[in-house]
Amino acid sequence: MKPKAPDSRKYRRQKLAAVRAAATLFAEKGFHGASTQDIAQRLGLKQGSLYYYFSSKEEALEEVCLYGLQTYLDNMEAIAKSDEPFQAKLFAVVTNHLTSYREKSEALKVFNDERLYLPQARRVRLKERGSRYRQLLEAMFSVGIAAGEVKDSIDAHFAAQSVIGVCNGLGELLIRDEELDVFDLIRKCTELLLHGTQPAR
Amino acid sequence: MKPKAPDSRKYRRQKLAAVRAAATLFAEKGFHGASTQDIAQRLGLKQGSLYYYFSSKEEALEEVCLYGLQTYLDNMEAIAKSDEPFQAKLFAVVTNHLTSYREKSEALKVFNDERLYLPQARRVRLKERGSRYRQLLEAMFSVGIAAGEVKDSIDAHFAAQSVIGVCNGLGELLIRDEELDVFDLIRKCTELLLHGTQPAR
């Protein structure tokens, strides 16, 4: 019934597949809209068999969110730590965000939209990681301001949220249009955040 | 059972209250997460009585979305039609978006997050209005570019989506923090979109 030491190759492979399947379904129908039946079906399993991999539907949601965040956050930590000039870091942040959207779009979308359906307890770990991201970004702006690389009229808190907003907005484009050139989008996005829309004065 | 000519004062009042209640619950728990029981309870009604005002839960969702979009879209039409310079129009757009968030935050959030749970048929009308908004914004940028008020390196489609993204991102801030000064945020946001984050060269 319950896997005691489930570390076989097959187990890990199927577990990953299960997380991915859950991500797809949650992204498509939402947490409450997608049933364990739907997820199992996509894996070619029967509904009950899912519980060999997850002990509850909520656990599945949590794992999807963690999966979506993983590399995304790791990359952010690395970027924040580096000594590159502000412009380069901002470029890296946008790249990280938008390429994540292309690669793991479902899982990341699930984190963005469905995390609030997790029970308090499970949400804590995720919440920490989410705000960690915002804080790193905010700090990046503060440092940039101190170094004269960013206008001092900029409010770091506001700016961080704006960057996240733009990237999520553009993520919609990436999801909607598979053909879209990510790197072109990244370039335009960074340019906008750096120099705005006004012609040179 | 079903209201034939339900145009009494009371009916309209209660119906509006019902739409609002649904908005609140959908915003809080999501479409599938909120039950008709929850909504009825918030209105001080019994579960079954809701169906005097809505013929289905999905109809309720649709009405909430329409309610959330209404003034928001009307304002956008007016802005797009005007002859003001680009900067003024952008300011108006941001103002419209962010103040809507404060005033009807729930309904607008529901439109943003839950509309995809509507069945194809119902989603059409909403989809039209949503893309109408994007198109108006996009056209605004195109006009700005033609008039030399916006850099010609800007891609209007991309720019429109970016504006929507920033505003939705900042909307999160407004929802999270009731105290936040909307107009300060509007100012900063417009400034960012116009001039970016870099110091003057």
Added chain:
DNA sequence: ATTTTTTTCTATAGCTGAATAGAATCTCGT
């Protein structure tokens, strides 16, 4: 080849929620 462990299936319990019908109550003009 037989035993052991892992993985999947069948079947079902138990709950919740959407929707409907018809009765009961309320409201208001007359």
Added chain:
DNA sequence: ACGAGATTCTATTCAGCTATAGAAAAAAAT
């Protein structure tokens, strides 16, 4: 105060969903 229409309630149906237990099958180990 009476009656017609509006509004709400009660009670119920029906479907779908999560989760569990235990049998079956598949894979691995001996």
